[in-house]
Amino acid sequence: MADIGYVSLFIAFVVSLYSAVAYVFSQRKKNLALFASARNGLLLVCGLVTVAVLSLLYSLLTHDFSITYVAEHSNRSLAPAYLIAALWAGGNGSVLFWGWIVTILGAVMALQTRRSGKELMPYTSAVVAVTEAFFAITLITVGNPFVKLGFTPADGAGLNPLLQNPGMLFHPPLLLAGYAGMAIPFAFCVAALINRRAGEEWLNGMRRWALIAWLLLGAGNLLGAWWAYNELNWGGYWGWDPVENSSLMPWLVCTAFLHSALMQRRRGMFKTWSAFLIIFTFTLPFIGIFLERSTQASPNHGFGGDPVQSAVGWFFFWFTLVALFGAFWALFYGKDALKGGTQIEALVSRESTFLLNNVLFGFSTLAVFVGTFLPVILTYINGSQISISAGFFNSVNGPIYLGILLLAGICTTIGWRQASAQNLMRNLLWPAVGALVVGIVLFVVGIRQGYGLVGFIICGFLLLTIIYEWIRGSRARARTQHENVVKAFWGLIMSNRPRYGGLLVHSGIALIAIGVVGSSLFAVTKEVSLKPGDVETLKQYSLVYDRVEQSVVNGKDTLTAVISISADGKPIGQLRPYIREIPKTAIRSTLVDDIWVNMTNPDADGQAVFKMNLNPLVSWMWIGSYVLILGGLLAFWPDLNGERKR
Amino acid sequence: MESYLLKISGITMKKKFIIGGIILVLAVGYLGFMGFRSSASFYYTVSQILAQGDAISDKTVRVSGEVVPGSVEQKAGDLNLKFDVSEGGKTLPVVYRGAVPDTFQEGNPVVVEGSLDAAGVFQAKSLMVKCPSKYEPTVAAPVTNGIN
Numbered sequence: 085m086a087d088i089g090y091v092s093l094f095i096a097f098v099v100s101l102y103s104a105v106a107y108v109f110s111q112r113k114k115n116l117a118l119f120a121s122a123r124n125g126l127l128l129v130c131g132l133v134t135v136a137v138l139s140l141l142y143s144l145l146t147h148d149f150s151i152t153y154v155a156e157h158s159n160r161s162l163a164p165a166y167l168i169a170a171l172w173a174g175g176n177g178s179v180l181f182w183g184w185i186v187t188i189l190g191a192v193m194a195l196q197t198r199r200s201g202k203e204l205m206p207y208t209s210a211v212v213a214v215t216e217a218f219f220a221i222t223l224i225t226v227g228n229p230f231v232k233l234g235f236t237p238a239d240g241a242g243l244n245p246l247l248q249n250p251g252m253l254f255h256p257p258l259l260l261a262g263y264a265g266m267a268i269p270f271a272f273c274v275a276a277l278i279n280r281r282a283g284e285e286w287l288n289g290m291r292r293w294a295l296i297a298w299l300l301l302g303a304g305n306l307l308g309a310w311w312a313y314n315e316l317n318w319g320g321y322w323g324w325d326p327v328e329n330s331s332l333m334p335w336l337v338c339t340a341f342l343h344s345a346l347m348q349r350r351r352g353m354f355k356t357w358s359a360f361l362i363i364f365t366f367t368l369p370f371i372g373i374f375l376e377r378s379t380q381a382s383p384n385h386g387f388g389g390d391p392v393q394s395a396v397g398w399f400f401f402w403f404t405l406v407a408l409f410g411a412f413w414a415l416f417y418g419k420d421a422l423k424g425g426t427q428i429e430a431l432v433s434r435e436s437t438f439l440l441n442n443v444l445f446g447f448s449t450l451a452v453f454v455g456t457f458l459p460v461i462l463t464y465i466n467g468s469q470i471s472i473s474a475g476f477f478n479s480v481n482g483p484i485y486l487g488i489l490l491l492a493g494i495c496t497t498i499g500w501r502q503a504s505a506q507n508l509m510r511n512l513l514w515p516a517v518g519a520l521v522v523g524i525v526l527f528v529v530g531i532r533q534g535y536g537l538v539g540f541i542i543c544g545f546l547l548l549t550i551i552y553e554w555i556r557g558s559r560a561r562a563r564t565q566h567e568n569v570v571k572a573f574w575g576l577i578m579s580n581r582p583r584y585g586g587l588l589v590h591s592g593i594a595l596i597a598i599g600v601v602g603s604s605l606f607a608v609t610k611e612v613s614l615k616p617g618d619v620e621t622l623k624q625y626s627l628v629y630d631r632v633e634q635s636v637v638n639g640k641d642t643l644t645a646v647i648s649i650s651a652d653g654k655p656i657g658q659l660r661p662y663i664r665e666i667p668k669t670a671i672r673s674t675l676v677d678d679i680w681v682n683m684t685n686p687d688a689d690g691q692a693v694f695k696m697n698l699n700p701l702v703s704w705m706w707i708g709s710y711v712l713i714l715g716g717l718l719a720f721w722p723d724l725n726g727e728r729k730r
Numbered sequence: 731m732e733s734y735l736l737k738i739s740g741i742t743m744k745k746k747f748i749i750g751g752i753i754l755v756l757a758v759g760y761l762g763f764m765g766f767r768s769s770a771s772f773y774y775t776v777s778q779i780l781a782q783g784d785a786i787s788d789k790t791v792r793v794s795g796e797v798v799p800g801s802v803e804q805k806a807g808d809l810n811l812k813f814d815v816s817e818g819g820k821t822l823p824v825v826y827r828g829a830v831p832d833t834f835q836e837g838n839p840v841v842v843e844g845s846l847d848a849a850g851v852f853q854a855k856s857l858m859v860k861c862p863s864k865y866e867p868t869v870a871a872p873v874t875n876g877i878n
Contacts (some may be wrong), residue, residue: 246832246833317831317832318831428743428747430743431743431746431747436747439747440750443751443754444754447754447758451758451761451762454762459773469772469773469774469778470770470771470772470773471770471771471772471773471792472766472769472770473769473770473771473843474769475765475768475769476762476765476766476768476769476770477765478765479761479764479765479768479769480758480761480762480765483757483761484758484761611809611827611828611829612809613807613808613809615807666832667832682829684829684830684832685804685806685807685808685829685830686806686807687805687806687807687808688806689807690807691806691807691808692806692807693807693808693809693828693829693830694829695829
């Protein structure tokens with residue numbers, strides 16, 4: 085099977101190169117037969133890489149330990165779901181998976197029938213084909229997942245127990261699919277520049293591609309946060325680790341791009357800026373892979389000097405340079421197409437909130453980039469070694485993100501072009517008053533921490549502007565269409581799904597922000613050694629370590645601590661953190677706060693080290709995540725009615 | 731006349747945006763600088779920190795090295811942990827108080843953050859296990875010294 089996989093990848097490399105060249109010539113010579121042949125090539129590559137993926141999967145499922153990758157990332161006792169997850173658990177497997185998604189999306193793109201933008205297809209497809217060729221050559225040279233071990237061990241090394249978690253089934257593939265998805269809008273952009281047609285067809289071709297890639301990447305990051313919080317025995321959900329940063333940066337830039345693309349579509353502005361954003365969105369994950377695999381930047385996620393992965397990382401580095409060079413050349417070549425467009429007419433307008441939003445996203449990305457890469461760059465320049473802790477990222481990004489939330493709120497209520505002061509005041513009045521009331525109530529309740537208070541007021545303001553907008557819109561529609569308010573609300577949302585999907589995403593972000601502000605500024609954490617019978621308090625909660633229980637679950641020794649919790653003297657429940665091979669955290673989660681308890685290092689009498697955290701409002705992060713995904717899907721969902729009408 | 735007026739208002743608009751932009755850049759630059767000052771620390775290997783001598787005592791630094799096999803002293807049930815880290819043939823004693831990450835293992839690379847005291851012992855405030863790989867092929871040993 086390994087040979088079939090390798091040969092498929094080899095052929096895929098040759099065919100993708102052919103496709104790229106054939107596409108370019110089909111455009112130059114206006115040769116439709118050549119275009120069709122190139123397109124078939126793109127489809128064939130997808131088939132070939134699929135064969136390679138299936139053969140690796142088959143080897144994993146049948147425990148063919150003569151293949152190094154299979155021996156290193158699985159064993160006989162691994163559950164089938166994690167045998168599948170082993171496909172992306174290793175360095176080479178994740179490159180294969182990423183490349184595979186690119187070929188699938190490339191094939192879908194090639195098969196789509198389009199009403200406009202046909203003239204962009206040859207170069208767009210050529211760029212996708214070159215990307216596919218890059219993945220194929222990486223996989224048949226340094227990153228070959230089918231390398232033979234030379235002998236067949238009786239069993240494989242298995243998968244780290246920390247990774248044997250549902251998070252592993254979805255978090256890496258979502259991120260990789262998000263990275264892969266960015267290839268299509270990037271290709272559209274480069275093609276539009278080479279064709280010198282940076283108009284409507286470019287944006288129509290790629291808006292939904294960028295949106296779905298953004299959604300996949302966002303969902304992947306949020307799921308990673310959830311996984312870290314619930315399973316990784318660390319107690320946090322985001323650590324500003326270089327690997328996390330390199331999946332956050334493309335997401336931030338893509339968020340900025342979605343907004344600037346909207347401006348471009350509605351008002352013909354920000355063309356060059358949009359092109360820059362999509363170029364960085366596409367290339368940042370590649371440079372992130374280089375950082376993760378070829379440098380010593382990441383203490384927690386790195387492939388720590390594995391020479392094979394380091395070589396793969398350098399391939400990604402050179403491809404980043406090639407992609408940037410090519411894209412900037414296209415930008416220069418097509419610069420005339422980017423000229424023109426309208427200027428912002430007024431300082432107080434939706435346009436300027438979009439502009440400011442883009443600038444803030446840019447600054448945030450820049451800060452994350454500097455904080456992530458500066459230590460690495462300094463090491464290369466003068467050998468000096470510094471490390472930058474999470475505090476840097478928090479202190480720079482905190483105010484920037486609050487600014488973005490505030491802008492999102494203002495933007496909801498402000499009109500295009502020039503907003504009249506009177507109109508703006510009327511729309512802002514109720515949300516602003518509401519947010520002020522939220523602030524006063526919180527202050528009275530006893531929340532006096534200034535930064536946190538400002539954070540909650542801004543989140544409240546954003547949510548209220550959106551709710552106010554929904555109410556206003558529904559009532560107006562109910563009047564004009566003679567519908568009841570509920571039906572009118574539904575009709576309103578369906579009438580402009582990109583807009584109301586976007587607003588839903590904004591409210592998801594506001595809810596996530598409430599969780600972040602609450603859990604990062606108001607958390608209580610303790611690390612203590614307790615004997616059975618000992619009591620520890622977290623604010624109003626007392627946690628009594630009752631006893632320890634020993635059992636055998638699935639043939640594995642399990643040690644469970646039983647902890648009774650009471651709030652202000654009233655018993656409210658039990659937590660049972662346990663150790664089975666690795667510690668397993670127990671969490672009591674409510675909408676108000678989470679009590680998070682983890683046990684390590686127990687002695688024979690049950691005395692053990694406990695990490696106990698009280699994390700306020702964390703649940704809102706997960707609720708907000710669902711709202712965000714729902715909003716993204718709403719905005720993405722094809723407007724079938726609209727298409728039929730045309 | 732009208733186009734002239736437009737031009738004037740265009741310039742002032744531009745000026746407003748430029749002034750706003752400068753204020754923003756300064757604000758973010760200030761945030762970045764302050765964040766950097768409070769969050770950047772020197773990152774040494776064991777041999778590098780020992781070569782510094784007294785020059786860095788009591789400064790917060792990060793040190794990376796390997797946990798020396800056989801050096802780990804930790805009473806089950808206790809918060810205190812003592813171990814040695816080594817790199818480049820040099821060894822540094824470390825004490826740490828707190829919950830130990832479950833991937834902490836003899837022979838594995840770690841990063842400790844803290845300061846070197848007068849007695850030459852590294853007082854670690856945080857302990858990060860440098861997992862040889864997130865996708866580590868060998869199964870990490872469980873931290874269950876108590877019940878085994």
